[in-house]
Structures are given as C-alpha cells and as structure tokens.
Amino acid sequence: MEKKYNVIKRTLAGMTAVMCMAGCLPALAANAEDKGESYGYHEASEQVTGGWEVVRGDTSPESNPDAVAAMDNALKYLDGVAYTPVAVLARQCVAGTNYCMLCKVKPITPNATPSYHLVYVYEDLKGNAEIIGRTTVLNSPSEGATGGYSVNDGDTSLSAHEDVLAAFNKAMDGRGGVDVRPIAYLGSQLVAGMNHMLLCKSTVVYPGAKPSYSIMTVYEDLDGNCQLSTSLKIDFGNISEFNRTIHCIANEPTCTKDGNIEYWYNTSSYKYYSDKKFVNEISYEDTIVKALGHDMDSPEWTWSDDHTSAHLTVKCNRCGEKAIDEDAVVTKKQIYPATYNRTGFISYVATVTINDESWENNCIVVLPKLTYTAPTISYEKGEGAVKLCWTEVEGVEEYGVAGFIGGKWQLLDHGKSTSYVLKNLKAGTSYKVAVVAKADGQWIKDFSNAVTVDPKEAYCYPNFRTRVINGKIGYKWEAVPGAEKYAVAVCLANKWQIVKQLDSNVLSWTSPKVQSGTYKTVVVAKINGKWVTVQAPANSVTVSVN
Ligand SMILES: [Zn+2]
Structure with missing residues (x-):
C-alpha cells in the first residue's frame, strides 16, 4: 500500500495530469484543489459546509443501510483493498447522493496494516456508485518505524475496549456544555503514558443543535490522569485525496x-489503462518507454603536453x-629509444573504462636521433707505426679505424677499445685516418675527426759504420726500407754537405784521400723524393783521420 502510494506521487509529480471528475459534483468540485496531506480542518467553521447533512442519530453501518449499499456498489469494481465502514457520518444531496463514512481500509495482502479514512461515495440516481475521494485519519506506521500508532484492526466499539472508555470518561469528568460521545476506537500510541484515538460525536447542549464529528485523543499519563483533545474536526466538504483518473499524455x-x-491511471484502484474507457488494463511497466541512451559522436581526446x-x-x-x-588512465607502451642512426618513439595509451566498455587512444611521440659527435683523436708516433687514441662516445657498440685509401674511406679494423696501433707504416709517408663508431649494427659514417699521421722519421737513418784506411774513409750501411738513394754527408765549416750520392742498391762507399783531421759524417737516405736530414746531426759520427 505504502509502496504503491509512492508510485502515484511520482506519477503526479512527473507528468501532466488531467483530472477527470466522475459524476457531477459541484459542491466537491469547488474544493477540488489538491489539498495534499492536510486534514482539511477548518478551525473557524462551526457549520457543516456545502449542504452536507450530518447524521444526527445512530452512525452504525447497520442503521445506515443506504450508505453501506452505495459503498458495496462502489466496491464492485475495486479489487485488492478492503473497505470496512465503521461509521456513517454525513450525506449530501446532489444529482444523487454523496456519503461520507469512516472506514477501515486494508489492502488484501499478507501482513497488510490497516488505516482509517473518511471515505466519500457518490451514488447516482440509477444506483451506480463510486468512491470519489478520501481523507486520511490514521495510518499505520510504515514498516520498521517506531513510535507510531498501533492501529486497531479489530472491533472498533468502545464496549470492546473498556480501558479506553474508562480513560475517556475520566477525561470527560467535570466537562459540561458539550455532549461528547465516543463512537469508535481507532488506535493507541505509547508515549510517556498513552494516547488513544477515538471518533467522537459532539453536540452542544442546546435544543435542535446539530452534532459535529471529530477525531479526538485521550491522553492518559503514567499517574492515570486523563485529558481529551481534538485532533481533527471533520469538515465534510474538505476531501484531501480525490479518487480520480489521471490522464497521462505520451512523453x-x-x-x-x-x-x-499515453495512458490513464485510476488512483483508487491503482490500475493503469491504455484507453480512457478503462477496458485495456496494462501494468505500470507497460507505460514506460525506455530511455534511448546517448547517440555517441566520435570520441575526442585531449592530452597534456607531457603526455x-x-x-x-x-x-x-x-x-x-x-x-x-x-x-x-595513461600507460607507456612500446618504448623504442632514439639512437645516433634512428629516431625512437614512445607510445602512450590512454584508457577510459565505463561499465565494462573501454575507449582507447594512442599517442605516439617521436624521439629525435641522438646528436653524434665523432671521437677526438690523438696519436703517438712509433717506428713504422702510429698509436691512435680517441675519446669515448656514449651508447656505441664498437669503433672502427678507417683509412683514406685511393680516394675512398676503407675500414681497416674495428673493436671495442679506444686505442689502436697502425703498423707497417712507411717512414716519411703520411696516412689519413679517422675513427668511426657503430650503433644499432650500423657504422656512423662521420669522418670529421680525420687526422693525418706519419711514423717516426728516426727509422729513416741507415745504421752505418766507418773505417779509415790510408787517409780514406770507408762507409758501410744497412738498407733502409723505401730508400731511393743514399748519400754520405759531411759537416765542413759547420755546414752539412752531401759529398756522394749512391743508388739504393749500393750499401758501401769509400771516400778519396782526405786531409788529416776530424770529420763529422753521416749516411742519409732519400725517401719519397726527399732527403731525410732532420735528425742527421744526432745520427752522425766523428771520424779522425791521421
Ligand atoms: Zn544524448
């Protein structure tokens, strides 16, 4: 019951509702504004309004069979909720009759809780009846709630609840002027003491006075003192909850x-129909057209500068x-580092996952080639050899020594070391060499560090011996590789002079007779068309002739 009521409220709030009043009820229609949950209690009005005639005598259903019959008629088409009339309180003569009665209302479901309502029934002149509205008097607390009223689900007569009657009588003690009579016991609430809720009939003690009906509360404190107060003065014109049909247009x-x-909803039967004649009943679920879901455009990704x-x-x-x-969520994937020969790249992958559905985006960032600086070469001359040394280059696999031969660079040797000895070099010959490096299996062909080297010239002096015989100087020397000619030089008057040139196949010579004295002399060789004489004084010997 409670749950269904919530459904109705949501329906009303969310949709355009068109109210259709069944029957012709001008007196009620005038009050048809939604009164929400209010009891429609009018403090100022002592009069019963709108032409309602209160029941002056016995309110019991048995004494008001016309009202009970109208109710039975109205309930013919109503399933699921039991209406039990407790007291018939008023009639209104329209084109037919309106009845107001206090009813116990209880859904026909297991564990349903009762509630009390003022139920309004309209019966037309042909005897067709329907419930036109109701006002809630007392609801059972919702499940799990504490402190509410325990609603009477049994006999409502006071004779069946003597303790409540006794409390009422105690509260009435000494009060005069108004005749108040309890008609029905509706429920009790445990407070600091006890509240009892009663339907009461009050009549001013005055000839011909009309009675009025109220919901009253007897408060009985812990010492047994009792007090009576009015919770709701019943105003018959004031219906808080009309029984109406809501027409919902299609959305x-x-x-x-x-x-x-488009559908129609009946607020008293809680039923839904696809037609306004209430022929095709449908379920609430049938009225719903499911949300379409978004029509997704192509995804747009934005990346931060640093990815x-x-x-x-x-x-x-x-x-x-x-x-x-x-x-x-961004992850780095597939990182290829840049090298001296190749650009690298990083692949960033962005992933968004919503409800097991994933979107992915790749962002590839190119890493430029590393800047290669050829190693710096230094060298040391050796005899027929040159030792090369060079600076290290980061991230390379090995080094190669290249020679510029016949107008082309040729790889002479390679290895991981940062030094290398060039051997079998001809004295006096220059060699253009460079050191290259290999990265990712490829030689970086940068020969900008090329140097021109030559071996020590010392090797170019023939080893020679002298012998003086009969005033002549005899020379004997060893061959020098690459020598084209040999010559014997003598230092005369502090000047070196070549005294004899000889072919390369000649390895000895004897001078003519010379004057007695000492001579500084040396044997030199001509290599590559040049006399090698730079170190001549150091290689010379002094010969004495007597
Ligand atoms: Zn959308």
Missing part, C-alpha cells in the same frame, strides 16, 4: 530519461550533452 523518451505511452594525462569527451549527437567526460 517521448530522451537519452537519459524514460518516456511513457602523462589525457581526457576523453564524447558528445551525444542527439542531445548535445557530454555523454562521457572522463580522465583517462
């Missing part, structure tokens, strides 16, 4: 909100809203 569903078909974060936005083509507006 197109949107991306996110359900829509509905550490990304954001996904997906707009909806239909409603224009951002259907997705989420930060992504």
Whole structure:
C-alpha cells in the first residue's frame, strides 16, 4: 500500500495530469484543489459546509443501510483493498447522493496494516456508485518505524475496549456544555503514558443543535490522569485525496530519461489503462518507454603536453550533452629509444573504462636521433707505426679505424677499445685516418675527426759504420726500407754537405784521400723524393783521420 502510494506521487509529480471528475459534483468540485496531506480542518467553521447533512442519530453501518449499499456498489469494481465502514457520518444531496463514512481500509495482502479514512461515495440516481475521494485519519506506521500508532484492526466499539472508555470518561469528568460521545476506537500510541484515538460525536447542549464529528485523543499519563483533545474536526466538504483518473499524455523518451505511452491511471484502484474507457488494463511497466541512451559522436581526446594525462569527451549527437567526460588512465607502451642512426618513439595509451566498455587512444611521440659527435683523436708516433687514441662516445657498440685509401674511406679494423696501433707504416709517408663508431649494427659514417699521421722519421737513418784506411774513409750501411738513394754527408765549416750520392742498391762507399783531421759524417737516405736530414746531426759520427 505504502509502496504503491509512492508510485502515484511520482506519477503526479512527473507528468501532466488531467483530472477527470466522475459524476457531477459541484459542491466537491469547488474544493477540488489538491489539498495534499492536510486534514482539511477548518478551525473557524462551526457549520457543516456545502449542504452536507450530518447524521444526527445512530452512525452504525447497520442503521445506515443506504450508505453501506452505495459503498458495496462502489466496491464492485475495486479489487485488492478492503473497505470496512465503521461509521456513517454525513450525506449530501446532489444529482444523487454523496456519503461520507469512516472506514477501515486494508489492502488484501499478507501482513497488510490497516488505516482509517473518511471515505466519500457518490451514488447516482440509477444506483451506480463510486468512491470519489478520501481523507486520511490514521495510518499505520510504515514498516520498521517506531513510535507510531498501533492501529486497531479489530472491533472498533468502545464496549470492546473498556480501558479506553474508562480513560475517556475520566477525561470527560467535570466537562459540561458539550455532549461528547465516543463512537469508535481507532488506535493507541505509547508515549510517556498513552494516547488513544477515538471518533467522537459532539453536540452542544442546546435544543435542535446539530452534532459535529471529530477525531479526538485521550491522553492518559503514567499517574492515570486523563485529558481529551481534538485532533481533527471533520469538515465534510474538505476531501484531501480525490479518487480520480489521471490522464497521462505520451512523453517521448530522451537519452537519459524514460518516456511513457499515453495512458490513464485510476488512483483508487491503482490500475493503469491504455484507453480512457478503462477496458485495456496494462501494468505500470507497460507505460514506460525506455530511455534511448546517448547517440555517441566520435570520441575526442585531449592530452597534456607531457603526455602523462589525457581526457576523453564524447558528445551525444542527439542531445548535445557530454555523454562521457572522463580522465583517462595513461600507460607507456612500446618504448623504442632514439639512437645516433634512428629516431625512437614512445607510445602512450590512454584508457577510459565505463561499465565494462573501454575507449582507447594512442599517442605516439617521436624521439629525435641522438646528436653524434665523432671521437677526438690523438696519436703517438712509433717506428713504422702510429698509436691512435680517441675519446669515448656514449651508447656505441664498437669503433672502427678507417683509412683514406685511393680516394675512398676503407675500414681497416674495428673493436671495442679506444686505442689502436697502425703498423707497417712507411717512414716519411703520411696516412689519413679517422675513427668511426657503430650503433644499432650500423657504422656512423662521420669522418670529421680525420687526422693525418706519419711514423717516426728516426727509422729513416741507415745504421752505418766507418773505417779509415790510408787517409780514406770507408762507409758501410744497412738498407733502409723505401730508400731511393743514399748519400754520405759531411759537416765542413759547420755546414752539412752531401759529398756522394749512391743508388739504393749500393750499401758501401769509400771516400778519396782526405786531409788529416776530424770529420763529422753521416749516411742519409732519400725517401719519397726527399732527403731525410732532420735528425742527421744526432745520427752522425766523428771520424779522425791521421
Ligand atoms: Zn544524448
């Protein structure tokens, strides 16, 4: 019952409702504004309004069979809820009759709780009847709630509840002027003491006075003192909850909100119909047209400059809203480092997952080639050899020594060391060499560090011996590789002079007779068309002739 009521409220709040009053009830229609949950209690009015005639005598259903018959008629088409008349309180003569009676209302479901309502029934002149509305008097507390009224689900007569009657009588003690009589016991509430709720009939002690009906509370404190107060003075014109049919026009569903078909809803039977004649009953679920869901446009990704974060936005083509507006999880994938020969790249992957659905975006960042600086070469001359040394280059696999031979660079040797000895070099010959490096299996062909080297010239002096015989100087020498000619030089008057040139196949010579004295002399060789004489004084010997 409680649950269904919530459904109704939601329906009313969310949709255009057209109220259709069944029957012609001008007196009621005038009060048809939605009164919400109010009891319609009018403090100022002592009079029963709108032409309602209160029941002056016995209010029991047995004494008011016309009202009970009208109720039975009205209930013919109503399933699921039991209405038990407790007291018939008033009639109104319209084109037919309206009745107001206090009823116990209880859904026909297991564990249902009772409630009390003033129920209004209209019966037309042909005997067709319907419930036209009701006002809640007392509801059972919702499940689990504490402190509410325990609603009487049994006999409502006071004779069946003598303790309540006794409390009422105690409260009435000494009061005069108004004749108050309890008609029905509705329920009790445990407070600091006890509240008892009663339907009462009050009549001013005055000839011909009309009675009025109220819901009264007897408060009995812990010492047994009793006090009476009015909870609700019944105003018959004031119906808080009309029994009405709500016509809901069709609502197109949107991306996110359900829509509905056109339907009619009866607030007393809680039933839904697809036609206004209430022929085709449907379920509440049948009225719903499911939300369409967004019509996703292509995803838009935005990356931060450093690619550490990304954001996904997906707009909806239909409603224009951002259907997705989420930060992504970014991971680095497949990192290829840049080298001297090749550009590298990093692949960033952004992922957004919503309800098991994933969006992914790749962002590839190119890493430029590393800047290569050829190693710096230094060298040391050796005899027929040159030792090369060079600076290290980061990230290379090995080094190669290249020679410029015949107008072309040729790889002479390679290895991981940063030094190398060039051997078998001809004295007096220059060699152009460079050191290259290998990265990713490829030689970096940068020969900008090329140097021109030559071996020590010392090797170019023939080893020679002298012997003086009969005033002549005899020379004997060893061959020098690459020598084209040999010559014997003598230092005369502090000047070196070549005294004899000889072919390369000649390895000895004897001078003519010379004057007695000492001579500084040396044997030199001509290599590559040049006399090697730089170190001549150091290689010379002094010969004495007697
Ligand atoms: Zn949308």
